[in-house]
Amino acid sequence: MSAPLPFLPMTQPTIDEETIAGVCEVLRSGWITSGPKVKEFEAALSALFGGRPVRVFNSGTATLEIALRIAGIGPGDEVITTPLTWVASSNVILEVGARPVFVDVDPVTRNIDLEKISAAITPATKAILPVDLAGLPVDRDRLYEIAAQHGLRVIEDAAQSLGSTWNGKPIGAQGDLISFSFHPNKNLTSIEGGCLVLRNDAEAFLAEQYRLQGVVRSGVDGMDVAVLGGKFNLTDVAARVGLGQIPHLEEFTARRRQLVKAYFEAFSGHPIAGLELPLADFTNCNWHMFQVVLPESAETRAAVMEKMKDAGIGTGVHYPAIHLFTLYRALGWKEGDLPNAESLCRRILTLPLFPSMSDADPLRVVKALASILEPALSR
Numbered sequence: 572m573s574a575p576l577p578f579l580p581m582t583q584p585t586i587d588e589e590t591i592a593g594v595c596e597v598l599r600s601g602w603i604t605s606g607p608k609v610k611e612f613e614a615a616l617s618a619l620f621g622g623r624p625v626r627v628f629n630s631g632t633a634t635l636e637i638a639l640r641i642a643g644i645g646p647g648d649e650v651i652t653t654p655l656t657w658v659a660s661s662n663v664i665l666e667v668g669a670r671p672v673f674v675d676v677d678p679v680t681r682n683i684d685l686e687k688i689s690a691a692i693t694p695a696t697k698a699i700l701p702v703d704l705a706g707l708p709v710d711r712d713r714l715y716e717i718a719a720q721h722g723l724r725v726i727e728d729a730a731q732s733l734g735s736t737w738n739g740k741p742i743g744a745q746g747d748l749i750s751f752s753f754h755p756n757k758n759l760t761s762i763e764g765g766c767l768v769l770r771n772d773a774e775a776f777l778a779e780q781y782r783l784q785g786v787v788r789s790g791v792d793g794m795d796v797a798v799l800g801g802k803f804n805l806t807d808v809a810a811r812v813g814l815g816q817i818p819h820l821e822e823f824t825a826r827r828r829q830l831v832k833a834y835f836e837a838f839s840g841h842p843i844a845g846l847e848l849p850l851a852d853f854t855n856c857n858w859h860m861f862q863v864v865l866p867e868s869a870e871t872r873a874a875v876m877e878k879m880k881d882a883g884i885g886t887g888v889h890y891p892a893i894h895l896f897t898l899y900r901a902l903g904w905k906e907g908d909l910p911n912a913e914s915l916c917r918r919i920l921t922l923p924l925f926p927s928m929s930d931a932d933p934l935r936v937v938k939a940l941a942s943i944l945e946p947a948l949s950r
């Protein structure tokens with residue numbers, strides 16, 4: 572008997588030694604909160620997005636909330652979004668006093684079904700907040716066509732799609748307001764953090780005010796507060812972590828694609844009846860996650876997850892449908908409202924995917940899953 576393989580987590584950040592040393596330098600520098608490293612990080616991010624203005628914040632959630640404020644969204648307004656996302660996407664809509672309006676997802680892309688948006692638009696609709704689930708971009712051409720037709724702002728929740736592209740350009744380089752997250756599970760991390768790509772310097776100035784108490788400084792000792800801001804600034808320590816990730820972004824994305832190809836190969840060698848694989852997009856998608864949908868007939872997802880864990884493999888659920896959470900049911904949403912999302916959210920399962928995984932890991936995961944779902948067939 573060979574020794575059991577080490578536990579394979581669902582995801583794991585990759586931090587190089589230079590970054591760790593860089594963080595120590597910041598800690599010793601005498602300036603550890605927002606300062607020169609934040610400015611450097613913003614400049615490096617801006618270069619990724621075609622030179623557009625970028626401001627960083629202490630979370631992707633704060634970034635989204637500030638994007639909504641910059642778009643002027645508040646009480647009485649409606650924002651159209653997807654139910655199949657991290658709950659932050661719609662919590663921020665409630666946070667600014669507006670109402671989230673969920674539109675069902677497309678079962679193939681698992682993203683918001685753009686063709687169902689028009690029917691959800693009312694005179695109160697102010698914006699669309701789409702999410703690129705697992706990094707697969709929502710069709711930007713169609714999205715902006717619909718937004719232009721109805722005079723709506725777009726707040727792209729691109730938390731998962733840093734490194735993805737549309738029409739050959741990085742997500743973030745074109746479009747209205749684009750929000751990213753640097754949570755440790757995301758493709759680029761600053762431990763916690765996020766950034767917003769803005770349209771112009773006036774919006775960037777407003778973002779700075781919302782970021783830190785609304786404060787505007789002038790001269791040596793002048794200060795004014797004209798808008799109500801919060802406390803959302805990123806530390807220089809976090810910014811240094813993020814800076815150390817940027818040179819690796821392309822290699823991280825390439826590695827994820829390679830591993831996903833290995834997943835597809837492993838599944839074609841070990842097919843599982845009724846299992847749905849993700850759309851095989853190797854052009855636009857950064858493969859933030861690799862998600863399968865379990866067969867309707869499979870034993871419960873929880874049982875599958877337990878058995879995968881016993882086999883030394885971590886899995887995850889991304890996501891329960893938001894409209895069925897108690898907070899959202901209280902707003903009138905109920906079972907049956909969004910059938911595609913409801914069917915997906917019961918069966919979707921995230922398998923391990925991160926750049927430092929080994930070439931052999933995808934086959935190991937697929938074999939374990941096959942032996943759980945097709946025990947009669949597995950050898």
Ligand SMILES: *Cc1c(COP(=O)(O)O)cnc(C)c1O
Pocket residue numbers: 630631632633656657659660702728730731752753754763764765
């Ligand atoms: C991670 C994530 C967020 C929130 O980002 P935080 O940095 O965790 O606040 C928002 N939306 C989506 C789709 C995410 O995946």
